[in-house]
Amino acid sequence: MISFPRSTYLPEDRSEFHPCCRVSELAWRRMPNRARPVVTIADVARACGVGTMTVSRVINGKKHVSAEMVRRVEEAIARLNYQPNEAARTLKGRTSRTIGLIVPSLSDPFFSQCAHAVQQVAAEQGYMTMLFACESNRNVEVEELSQMRSRNIAGILIVPSSEESVEQLRELRRSGMPVVMIDRTIAGIDAGEVMVENLEGAFRATSHLIDHGHRRIQCVGYDREYNSISQRIEGYRKAMQTAGLQPQYTLVKRGVPIGPKILALLRSPKPPTALFTLNNVTSVTVLNALKREEIRIPQQVALVGFDDFELASLLAVPLTAVRQPAAELGRHATRMLIDSLRVGNGGERMLSRIVLPTELILRQSCGCEPIARITHAL
Amino acid sequence: MISFPRSTYLPEDRSEFHPCCRVSELAWRRMPNRARPVVTIADVARACGVGTMTVSRVINGKKHVSAEMVRRVEEAIARLNYQPNEAARTLKGRTSRTIGLIVPSLSDPFFSQCAHAVQQVAAEQGYMTMLFACESNRNVEVEELSQMRSRNIAGILIVPSSEESVEQLRELRRSGMPVVMIDRTIAGIDAGEVMVENLEGAFRATSHLIDHGHRRIQCVGYDREYNSISQRIEGYRKAMQTAGLQPQYTLVKRGVPIGPKILALLRSPKPPTALFTLNNVTSVTVLNALKREEIRIPQQVALVGFDDFELASLLAVPLTAVRQPAAELGRHATRMLIDSLRVGNGGERMLSRIVLPTELILRQSCGCEPIARITHAL
DNA sequence: GTATGAGCTGATATCGATATCAGCTCGAGA
DNA sequence: TCTCGAGCTGATATCGATATCAGCTCATAC
CATH class of the missing domain: 3.40.50.2300 (Response regulator)
Incomplete structure (x- = not known):
């Protein structure tokens, strides 16, 4: 056998977490938060010699701001490379521009194609996709759904794989969270459905x-x-x-x-x-x-x-x-969800049933x- | 041919967004925010007749709180089904418990297996995974990286597919964001690397x-x-x-x-x-x-x-x-990233190079x- | 000349969680 | 008995963006 050079290779060292990282949950939580230098809306305002609201208006509606002011603010935004903090927006606005996608697995090409389509349509519409793969593990699915609430997810796309999560889903629906079920449905939940024949x-x-x-x-x-x-x-x-x-x-x-x-x-x-x-x-x-x-x-x-x-x-x-x-399934479901987000207020009307041919x-x-x-x- | 019943089938209706949803970007931004009834830390505090800080301490460190108080607060949390608002935590703490994963595509089983492993390890460690599939589209990748900053992503896992994003990545590194490159690397970026031989x-x-x-x-x-x-x-x-x-x-x-x-x-x-x-x-x-x-x-x-x-x-x-x-690649990369998040402060020390055998x-x-x-x- | 209102801008309060610091209680030691 | 500190708890400020409302300017109508 011919020999050849080897590159650095250290799998044992890293098969587990680094020793210095095996901190207790407590200690980890007390970790100091890294202070990252951030450009805020106040910095932009200062740079233009205007108030923060003017900047905010330029970023969003652009109504009631003079053209000259828009130009100045936009220039400053570009110069400072300012980006709005989504956490703050979410906190104030109550809903993030993020949708949650729960699939049983990504190793199955059916689901990964579906997920891919979801991510694309969502991105086109200005939404991010939070991915969850529950591996058909009942508890994981329940846990993930509760995470969603924590994170002010705007809406949920789910390939349900557990009856256990019925209660959770129903409660999320009650609180006005739009939900679209893909490929399968769970009875007794008033959500959108996208299935095949x-x-x-x-x-x-x-x-x-x-x-x-x-x-x-x-x-x-x-x-x-x-x-x-x-x-x-x-x-x-x-x-x-x-x-x-x-x-x-x-x-x-x-x-x-x-x-x-x-x-x-x-x-x-x-x-x-x-x-x-x-x-x-x-x-x-x-x-x-x-x-x-x-x-x-x-x-x-x-x-x-x-x-x-x-x-x-x-x-x-x-x-x-x-x-x-598969991809069509994902696309339709994402569109349905985003439609219902746009009309707002639970968007019940938009959540319907789509059945695609095979x-x-x-x-x-x-x-x-x-x-x-x-x-x-x- | 034998005939059989047909179910509701309305693909044309939904191939595009609902007419009522084709609103201008402006109008959409002026959409009223749905007011969702939320249980906040203040509600829990009120229910127990204590201050919010006590509740916060119970949720987190649990230091300096009497056992009796812990019991009462935990009972109230369970009863009210309280869940902390991640947006608020992120805003205060400057970093979310979310990692971003950028892959070229999910239709390729190599990447979808990898993504699956990433999601699993991250979930075990209390991190959510934000998924981005850039479809080898240069501009999309750049756009996604800028979204990450907006959303206070804690760290980035990327299968880089564009030289265009070098500048972005370098800047993110400078600002202390840990980055791990999977499967491929881009020269000139001081980030973790997980590759195969x-x-x-x-x-x-x-x-x-x-x-x-x-x-x-x-x-x-x-x-x-x-x-x-x-x-x-x-x-x-x-x-x-x-x-x-x-x-x-x-x-x-x-x-x-x-x-x-x-x-x-x-x-x-x-x-x-x-x-x-x-x-x-x-x-x-x-x-x-x-x-x-x-x-x-x-x-x-x-x-x-x-x-x-x-x-x-x-x-x-x-x-x-x-x-x-593929899965090992994802697992190692995720561990490396989370290691570096834990040690905090950019975690330069933890970002290393791993090369796995084939x-x-x-x-x-x-x-x-x-x-x-x-x-x-x- | 003054009133009216349209158009633009900024001060302030707010979202929910947490860091900080001050206040409180109680027991041990002087 | 008084002091001190340890242990526990709460009031307040803060993170960054935005809703609200008030204030300002200017042109038009009376």
């Missing part, structure tokens, strides 16, 4: 397998804790029922390995000839299991998944999947040979 | 192809605008040089399609027998092009990429790739048959 997408996916001549189609996924999953299950059931077929489910709790169950099922006397997976995590898990056992798709078992992803077309067997418009992307895992697209619109 | 990883990847008997190995990617890419290029060059081979580059500017270039190259008289792609976007682009032309990997051309991803093993030809510890994950695209792992440590 889960039932229709699942119906279409299942029907497609039926059209391929499959009769024993297994519905596979992680339980029905979210209503979006329930809707997909219902779409599957309806498609099976319509075709006079018996629905079959393999639904497990989060954390239970699903691969072995499917493999066992495929070795049973009357194995399913096709699988319908309820989300992309399930699809990938199942694909991994099938690959390990070298089960051929779609010859031995066909597969259609809910939720498409970028690399689906480059897989060993390109995956047929129901594409959800699209069945035909690739090879369902048994289709040609690559084609069927738009979901009927 | 790019040179070594690329050297190893290239050497592996050489060990497979390849002589014409093409280095493919999107220009050298970041130093991490430059280091990878240098690692490739060094490996080629060490083996007495001639390095060959296909480096294009962002936005230029790279697929056609590679295909043209493969049709030339002396085509490369192997490709080394400089990041995962490039790998995927090249894989797409090769698939379209049905070029077999590794028989017609072998491929090793820098940057591994979750689905690499499920691809038509499982990809051999240099794995970067790992070459052997799959089939390089020509290796068995699936095995070679740890990068030498």
Whole structure:
């Protein structure tokens, strides 16, 4: 083996916090606040020889200020590189120009695409995005919601992943905080909703397998804790029922390995000839299991998944999947939230329900040979 | 085709902002601030019949308060569901418990994993994460950095994607704001750095192809605008040089399609027998092009990429790739930043340089048959 | 010539939490 | 008994921006 130079590399040293930083909570709180030299509105006012209100008016409304004065103040602002202190504005104005985004995870491309869109639309509209990833941990979600209140968040976008936070959310709504739920909803909360046509997408996916001549189609996924999953299950059931077929489910709790169950099922006397997976995590898990056992798709078992992803077309067997418009979801939700912030006063009127269509992307895992697209619109 | 019920679906209505919301910037600024009923420290104090300072002491230090008083105040806080107003704290204390994270994009799994780790570590340490995705747009990055100052961000984590922001960053550093650069660095800025062994990883990847008997190995990617890419290029060059081979580059500017270039190259008289792609976007682009032309990997051309991803093993030809510890990168950077916040006063001492090792994950695209792992440590 | 009001500007109070300092109580030591 | 200090508590000022209102100037109308 050829050798080569090494660069500085010190992972052990830093895998934990620096020793001098392991201070008690108490000591940490007593930490002196760093005094950063800041240019305030008073400095700008002094520089122009005017009062602070004049400067404030220039920064904001610009009404009732002479053109000459605007010029002078703007020049001083530029010269001093003044920037208004958002904390002070927030304190006075009661609401920050910041929206909170709570997602279960960012490792899932569905959520990260969604988050990306949210951040972009918000930025365009002058809002910052405070990001929270709760990793489906119930307590974390509750904690995060309470943090939001602390920080005078203007509104909340949430992919709810815990029934525990119902109480919190309801209370936030009562106090006038606009909330938009994305991808899933929690019953009993008067908030905006942006979802996809889960039932229709699942119906279409299942029907497609039926059209391929499959009769024993297994519905596979992680339980029905979210209503979006329930809707997909219902779409599957309806498609099976319509075709006079018996629905079959393999639904497990989060954390239970699903691969072995499917493999066992495929070795049973009357194995399913096709699988319908309820989300992309399930699809990938199942694909991994099938690959390990070298089960051929779609010859031995066909597969259609809910939720498409970028690399689906480059897989060993390109995956047929129901594409959800993740970025669109985020965009619509953000717009809805900001709309409701603008009309002010809780903006109840603006919080509505949007349901976006899905699209069945035909690739090879369902048994289709040609690559084609069927738009979901009927 | 079987028909099924449709749910409410109104995308056109909402593709833009609601008409009533297209207010001028002026009008929007004059929007009345919603008056939200808030429980303040004064309410808690009144409820206990004590002064606000006593309550403040209970919330924070708990020194110099009798046990009985602590009990009474805590009871009142719980009963009233009081939460301190972060804006007020920030205004008084000059620094918020919020860190800013700037990444080029969240659609790239490398960055989204990194962001996820950052958010988690920060949350554990009582910090919120303000997210910014600049989409490699120079002006946006500059704008975002100035927003940070406005919002009294405690510190900045950045995957820098623009030389334009050098000036901004330098000024922020001067004013005592801790900054940690992730994955890439910009010269001339005195900030923390958390990177991977790019040179070594690329050297190893290239050497592996050489060990497979390849002589014409093409280095493919999107220009050298970041130093991490430059280091990878240098690692490739060094490996080629060490083996007495001639390095060959296909480096294009962002936005230029790279697929056609590679295909043209493969049709030339002396085509490369192997490709080394400089990041995962490039790998995927090249894989797409090769698939379209049905070029077999590794028989017609072998491929090793820098940057591994979750689905690499499920691809038509499982990809051999240099794995970067994305989450580790985020974790270390966040720890470094928070360390430096804790020691306070700019925390210069704590801002150091960390370089993490990479790992070459052997799959089939390089020509290796068995699936095995070679740890990068030498 | 004076009244009126429109247009512009600044002094002051305010948002909520906390640093500072002064005041209070109580027990120990002189 | 008096003093002193330790321990606890509250009044006040402060952070930076803005709402409110008062004051000022000037032109027009009476």
